[in-house]
Each structure stands twice: as structure tokens, then as C-alpha cells.
Amino acid sequence: DAGITQSPRHKVTETGTPVTLRCHQTENHRYMYWYRQDPGHGLRLIHYSYGVKDTDKGEVSDGYSVSRSKTEDFLLTLESATSSQTSVYFCAISGVGGQGPQGPQHFGDGTRLSIL
Amino acid sequence: GDSVTQMEGPVTLSEEAFLTINCTYTATGYPSPFWYVQYPGEGLQLLLKATKADDKGSNKGFEATYRKETTSFHLEKGSVQVSDSAVYFCALGHTGGFKTIFGAGTRLFVKA
Numbered sequence: 006d007a008g009i010t011q012s013p014r015h016k017v018t019e020t021g022t023p024v025t026l027r028c029h030q031t032e033n034h035r036y037m038y039w040y041r042q043d044p045g046h047g048l049r050l051i052h053y054s055y056g057v058k059d060t061d062k063g064e065v066s067d068g069y070s071v072s073r074s075k076t077e078d079f080l081l082t083l084e085s086a087t088s089s090q091t092s093v094y095f096c097a098i099s100g101v102g103g104q105g106p107q108g109p110q111h112f113g114d115g116t117r118l119s120i121l
Numbered sequence: 122g123d124s125v126t127q128m129e130g131p132v133t134l135s136e137e138a139f140l141t142i143n144c145t146y147t148a149t150g151y152p153s154p155f156w157y158v159q160y161p162g163e164g165l166q167l168l169l170k171a172t173k174a175d176d177k178g179s180n181k182g183f184e185a186t187y188r189k190e191t192t193s194f195h196l197e198k199g200s201v202q203v204s205d206s207a208v209y210f211c212a213l214g215h216t217g218g219f220k221t222i223f224g225a226g227t228r229l230f231v232k233a
Contacts, residue, residue, distance in 0.1 A: 036219060047210075047223060047224070047225040047226050048165070048210070048223045048226075050220060053219055053220065055219055061219070063220070095164050095165070097164075097165075099214075099221070106214070106218070106219040106220075107152075107153050107214035107215050107218065107221070108153070108214060109155055109167045109170055109214070110165075110167075110212075110221055111167070112164030112165045112166070113164050114162075114163055114164050115162075115163070115164050
């Protein structure tokens with residue numbers, strides 16, 4: 006168990022409001038990722054982090070920002086939520102057991118976000 | 122860039138049938154292939170992996186062999202159970218990169 010907790014697990018909010026999702030890990034793994042999963046699109050990378058304060062964009066980063074001020078926490082923020090951001094969001098980590106980022110990823114249980 | 126192609130679903134099988142889900146990839150360098158499984162309402166879980174050419178990964182009766190000459194990593198199981206109903210993702214990690222490339226996923230339904 007890689008000790009990944011996502012919060013909240015479910016959220017309903019309105020268009021235009023800011024939303025922050027949290028991913029917390031207990032084992033100080035270096036690499037963390039945020040994905041969104043939508044029917045017909047599979048899993049798409051939003052942002053990733055390769056260390057404290059070191060982040061980079063994935064393939065669908067528009068409208069999202071991230072922060073990593075501590076090894077254990079990776080936050081995903083929707084500055085002004087839109088209905089197109091309704092999705093299931095997954096956090097993942099890699100680098101377990103000293104492997105590099107190309108090693109297997111371990112996923113949280115997801116956050117189901119609905120924007121009305 | 123690197124890409125992963127897996128067979129489209131859904132795949133519907135009867136219990137005890139043989140399962141194959143095809144996965145092929147394009148990549149430079151030394152990729153590491155994986156299979157993940159996602160049960161309803163959960164995140165992806167690593168099912169099996171391979172680390173070098175001709176390696177066979179196996180777990181829970183599932184197997185996949187990393188074939189570098191055909192750039193493939195097909196998933197097989199000799200006798201599926203209803204509890205194997207899930208979505209299966211082929212994926213590729215890559216030395217020197219931070220990202221894992223995921224296939225689109227294949228939904229498997231197993232009927233009793």
C-alpha cells in the first residue's frame with residue numbers, strides 16, 4: 006500500500022467557483038501526478054511533479070494549476086471551474102522502492118467532481 | 122512521440138473462457154510495459170509488468186510477454202472469472218522521462 010489519500014472524494018460545485026483537490030502520500034515518494042478520466046478519453050495527464058516546487062504541464066493543463074510545497078502533498082486547483090472540468094480526478098505516485106519515474110505508478114481512489 | 126494502442130472493447134466472455142487483450146506500442150529507447158486493472162469506483166492498480174525483452178510478467182493468473190521484435194505486450198488469461206470484470210489498461214514507462222503513456226483501456230465483462 007503506497008498510502009495515497011485523495012480529498013475530497015466527491016464534490017459538487019458551481020461554474021466559476023475555485024476548487025482545490027488534495028493528494029496526500031505518506032511515504033515521501035518523489036514523483037506525483039494528476040490525471041483526469043473521462044468516458045471515451047481514457048486517462049489524461051494534467052500536471053506532474055518531480056520534487057518539491059518542481060512541477061510541469063501534462064497534455065490537458067489549461068484551466069488547472071498545481072502546487073507542491075511539501076513532499077507529501079500535491080494540490081490541484083481549478084481557478085474558475087467550468088462544466089467541461091466535470092470528471093473523475095486521480096492522483097498517482099511513482100518512484101516506489103527507489104525506482105525511477107518510469108517505474109509503476111500507484112493510484113489514489115479518485116475524486117468525483119461535478120460542476121453545475 | 123511514444124504511443125500505446127490496445128484493442129477496443131467492450132469484450133464480453135463467458136466464465137472459464139480464454140482472454141486475450143492485444144497491446145502494441147511505438148517507442149524509442151528502453152520502454153517498460155505494464156498492465157493495470159481498474160475495478161468500478163476505484164483507481165488503477167498495477168496488474169503486472171516486465172522489465173526487459175522476452176520477460177513474462179504474471180499475476181492472479183494473468184500473463185503478458187514483452188516482445189520487443191513485435192513491440193507488443195498482450196495480456197492473456199486461460200480461464201476468466203466473473204470477478205475479472207474490469208477495465209484493463211496497457212501502459213508504457215520510459216527511461217529518461219517522467220511520464221507513463223496509457224492506452225485507452227479495454228472493458229471486460231465476464232458472464233456467469
